Amino acid sequence: MTPVRARPQVPPATVARLPAYLRTLDVLAAEGHLLTSSEELATRAGVQPALLRKDLSFLGTYGRRGVGYDVPHLREQIGRVLGMAVPQRLVVVGVGNLGRALAGYAGIAQRGFTLVGLVDVAPDVVGTVVAGLPVRPLEALAELVAVQGATIGVITTPPSAAQHVADLLVAAGVTGILTFAPAVLHVPDDVDVRSVDVASELQILAFHGHGRRRAVDGEGA
Amino acid sequence: MTPVRARPQVPPATVARLPAYLRTLDVLAAEGHLLTSSEELATRAGVQPALLRKDLSFLGTYGRRGVGYDVPHLREQIGRVLGMAVPQRLVVVGVGNLGRALAGYAGIAQRGFTLVGLVDVAPDVVGTVVAGLPVRPLEALAELVAVQGATIGVITTPPSAAQHVADLLVAAGVTGILTFAPAVLHVPDDVDVRSVDVASELQILAFHGHGRRRAVDGEGA
DNA sequence: TAGATTGTTAATCGATTAACAATC
DNA sequence: TAGATTGTTAATCGATTAACAATC
Numbered sequence: 046m047t048p049v050r051a052r053p054q055v056p057p058a059t060v061a062r063l064p065a066y067l068r069t070l071d072v073l074a075a076e077g078h079l080l081t082s083s084e085e086l087a088t089r090a091g092v093q094p095a096l097l098r099k100d101l102s103f104l105g106t107y108g109r110r111g112v113g114y115d116v117p118h119l120r121e122q123i124g125r126v127l128g129m130a131v132p133q134r135l136v137v138v139g140v141g142n143l144g145r146a147l148a149g150y151a152g153i154a155q156r157g158f159t160l161v162g163l164v165d166v167a168p169d170v171v172g173t174v175v176a177g178l179p180v181r182p183l184e185a186l187a188e189l190v191a192v193q194g195a196t197i198g199v200i201t202t203p204p205s206a207a208q209h210v211a212d213l214l215v216a217a218g219v220t221g222i223l224t225f226a227p228a229v230l231h232v233p234d235d236v237d238v239r240s241v242d243v244a245s246e247l248q249i250l251a252f253h254g255h256g257r258r259r260a261v262d263g264e265g266a
Numbered sequence: 267m268t269p270v271r272a273r274p275q276v277p278p279a280t281v282a283r284l285p286a287y288l289r290t291l292d293v294l295a296a297e298g299h300l301l302t303s304s305e306e307l308a309t310r311a312g313v314q315p316a317l318l319r320k321d322l323s324f325l326g327t328y329g330r331r332g333v334g335y336d337v338p339h340l341r342e343q344i345g346r347v348l349g350m351a352v353p354q355r356l357v358v359v360g361v362g363n364l365g366r367a368l369a370g371y372a373g374i375a376q377r378g379f380t381l382v383g384l385v386d387v388a389p390d391v392v393g394t395v396v397a398g399l400p401v402r403p404l405e406a407l408a409e410l411v412a413v414q415g416a417t418i419g420v421i422t423t424p425p426s427a428a429q430h431v432a433d434l435l436v437a438a439g440v441t442g443i444l445t446f447a448p449a450v451l452h453v454p455d456d457v458d459v460r461s462v463d464v465a466s467e468l469q470i471l472a473f474h475g476h477g478r479r480r481a482v483d484g485e486g487a
Numbered sequence: 488t489a490g491a492t493t494g495t496t497a498a499t500c501g502a503t504t505a506a507c508a509a510t511c
Numbered sequence: 512t513a514g515a516t517t518g519t520t521a522a523t524c525g526a527t528t529a530a531c532a533a534t535c
Contacts, residue, residue: 058526060473064466068448082492091450094492095528102494110493111535127469128476135468142370146363147464152448156465157472191482196475197468218482220475223467227289227373229312237474239467243368243444244377245285246460247356247418248348250442251378252281253458254417255349261412261439279502303516315516316504323518331517332511 055126059100063123065090066097068156070120082113129157134195136162136219138210139202140170140180143225147199148176161193166206183213190217197221204228211238276347280321284344286311287318289377291341303334350378355416357383357440359431360423361391361401364446368420369397382414387427404434411438418442425449432459 069090073081087097101107101119104126108114124130135153137144140163147153148160163180165171171182181189189195198214200207200222207226214222221237224230227245230238290311294302308318322328322340325347329335345351356374358365361384368374369381384401386392392403402410410416419435421428421443428447435443442458445451448466451459 055473056526060470061466063473064463064469065450067469068466084492089450093528095530096526098492098494099527106494108493109535110533111491113492126473128472129469133468133472133475142367146367149363150464152465153468156469158465158468197471216482218480220478220480221468221471223464223471229286229310235478235480237471239471241462241464241467242285243371243462244373244379245282245289246444246462247354247374247379247442248285248288248350248377249282250418250444250458250460251349251354252276252284252347254354254441257441257456259439259441259456261437277502305516314504316506317502319516319518320503327518329517330511331509332515334516 055103059103062090062092062096062100063127064156065092066100067120067123067127067129070116070123073116074120078116080113081116081119083108086114124157132157132159133197134159134161134193135197135199136160136164136186136190136193136195136214137199137201138164138183138186138214139200139206139226140165140167140175141201144199144201145175147201148178158197161195162189164189183210186210186213187217190214190219195219197223200224200226200230202226276324280324283311283313283317283321284348285377286313287321288341288344288348288350291337291344294337295341299337301334302337302340304329307335345378353378353380354418355380355382355414356418356420357381357385357407357411357414357416357435358420358422359385359404359407359435360421360427360447361386361388361396362422365420365422366396368422369399379418382416383410385410404431407434408438411435411440416440418444421445421447423447 066086069086083094083098087094104122107119107122135158137147137160148163153160163175163178164183164186165180166183171180173180196219198219200210202210204226207224207228208230211222211230211232215232215236222232224238224240227242232238287307290307304315304319308315325343328340328343356379358368358381369384374381384396384399385404385407386401387404392401394401417440419440421431423431425447428445428449429451432443432451432453436453436457443453445459445461448463453459
């Protein structure tokens with residue numbers, strides 16, 4: 046029996062920090078650094094050096110003791126682990142304010158993603174061109190995902206439509222869904238869902254701020 | 267010596283789930299439920315019943331054994347803990363695509379927040395009206411926060427401007443900052459920062475999807 | 488060699504789950 | 512009372528930190 050080579054098991058908390066490391070390495074590279082240390086990289090990424098080293102240890106041994114990390118090399122390795130070697134292709138479902146903002150967001154392309162399709166249900170939106178792409182009807186979603194080879198679907202619809210759209214994306218074969226709709230989505234185990242809920246983030250901030258009274262420059266004199 | 271009544275110590279992981287419970291209670295209330303169980307509320311919110319009960323136990327004892335939870339009452343208690351008894355006031359700095367989308371996002375008002383100011387640096391944007399509010403110059407930020415009593419600042423600027431804007435928001439007295447700029451922000455301990463990085467979310471999805479090949483309806487026949 | 492810095496181990500800390508006594 | 516469901520305890524699990532031996 047051929048033993049399945051175990052995919053190196055990277056803890057979720059570590060995976061969630063890799064994009065920040067990658068971004069920080071981009072900054073260091075742009076500043077001309079060829080070499081960095083766990084101290085510098087960690088501080089810039091906003092974590093403890095020990096945590097950075099532990100995180101990187103799950104990926105392999107890319108540093109040199111007494112020396113540090115080669116910036117371009119580490120950058121490439123983390124990019125590879127994240128699956129960014131091949132540009133990932135996205136479809137956005139829901140071309141309202143937020144969908145348009147995302148479609149026009151340069152940061153997405155800069156970080157290795159290609160927007161390949163826009164979908165909406167509204168007849169007055171379908172057929173218009175947004176960010177250089179024609180908006181397609183919901184019925185075209187499955188074909189769009191297949192033809193364009195999209196792997197990730199982004200949901201920017203009202204919450205009432207989110208589960209239906211998720212079902213369509215799953216049936217079409219995406220491996221990941223990023224949703225901005227405040228709703229719990231049920232998907233099969235082999236599909237990954239991440240959720241961004243702006244109002245929830247604000248409520249978490251409200252919890253911490255509530256009852257707090259901050260001293261401010263020039264006040265109370 | 268008067269003992270300071272300790273603020274009930276709610277773990278961060280619990281705080282982060284409270285908005286989802288609140289939202290789920292809203293749905294249950296809208297459906298006419300007056301009573302719910304940890305089983306139903308948890309399932310709808312996407313967590314385990316035991317975890318929901320543990321979370322609620324940090325807030326107080328709001329359920330009745332053998333019966334369940336009173337929907338309007340629990341809704342009110344969680345809202346109060348989150349500091350939503352008083353509507354929280356927001357300023358948005360950066361009126362680009364994303365800033366406009368947020369300004370026009372009804373979900374923010376629905377969940378208890380009031381947008382009280384918009385700020386940008388671009389001379390051709392300052393003075394225009396977006397979502398019913400005039401866009402003010404960056405120099406007006408401190409006064410705007412003070413006069414309007416804003417407690418939360420939202421940063422939707424390019425990453426290069428984010429730290430400077432954060433410094434201004436902190437000096438102006440906000441207690442919380444929500445940033446969409448992919449950059450680490452340094453703020454004093456008494457200010458809370460939450461960060462939403464769309465490209466990072468996509469990269470985390472790419473990690474999980476990478477190398478995965480999903481079976482799709484109608485394929486392989 | 489001496490100094491620097493990684494990779495790893497062990498200790499600590501926090502979060503989640505499972506089980507059940509309390510009690511409606 | 513019998514059945515249901517909470518609130519809480521103890522066990523498990525995972526993440527972070529601190530310390531240091533390995534090694535460049």
